[in-house]
Amino acid sequence: MREPTLKAFGQEVRHWRAERRLSQEVLADQCGFHRTYIGQIERGERNPSLINVLTLCRHLGVSLPEFFIRYEAALGTFA
Amino acid sequence: MREPTLKAFGQEVRHWRAERRLSQEVLADQCGFHRTYIGQIERGERNPSLINVLTLCRHLGVSLPEFFIRYEAALGTFA
Numbered sequence: 352m353r354e355p356t357l358k359a360f361g362q363e364v365r366h367w368r369a370e371r372r373l374s375q376e377v378l379a380d381q382c383g384f385h386r387t388y389i390g391q392i393e394r395g396e397r398n399p400s401l402i403n404v405l406t407l408c409r410h411l412g413v414s415l416p417e418f419f420i421r422y423e424a425a426l427g428t429f430a
Numbered sequence: 431m432r433e434p435t436l437k438a439f440g441q442e443v444r445h446w447r448a449e450r451r452l453s454q455e456v457l458a459d460q461c462g463f464h465r466t467y468i469g470q471i472e473r474g475e476r477n478p479s480l481i482n483v484l485t486l487c488r489h490l491g492v493s494l495p496e497f498f499i500r501y502e503a504a505l506g507t508f509a
Binding site: 399400422 | 479480493494
């Protein structure tokens with residue numbers, strides 16, 4: 352189950368980033384992350400910490416419930 | 431900001447665990463975590479990974495949106 356949940360998470364990050372018209376680099380800078388970290392997240396290659404999830408949502412301008420409603424729906428398609 | 435967000439997360443885990451009448455040990459066993467991990471989480475001493483957050487919510491029988499609605503409200507009181 353590891354990979355699909357992380358891939359789904361990455362797809363949600365990509366969805367919101369595209370919605371906000373932010374590049375991976377700009378989002379990384381705003382979050383204080385390494386430049387390559389957002390790409391790794393979006394490809395499902397990272398298992399981010401809670402604090403990094405909160406930081407991402409804040410800088411993507413999406414509330415936690417809003418983010419996790421879509422994410423849980425996406426997980427359904429991987430179950 | 432690190433500590434308050436983790437403390438608030440721990441309080442939410444404790445809330446749902448009490449609601450389900452689960453001991454820390456039983457919840458840890460069900461999640462496949464070390465016996466001491468739930469206590470550390472509830473005291474805000476850990477920054478859990480996304481996968482561990484998903485595992486906790488699943489074994490607490492709470493949906494992700496439901497968990498994060500309460501958590502985001504709790505974060506407001508720390509802001």
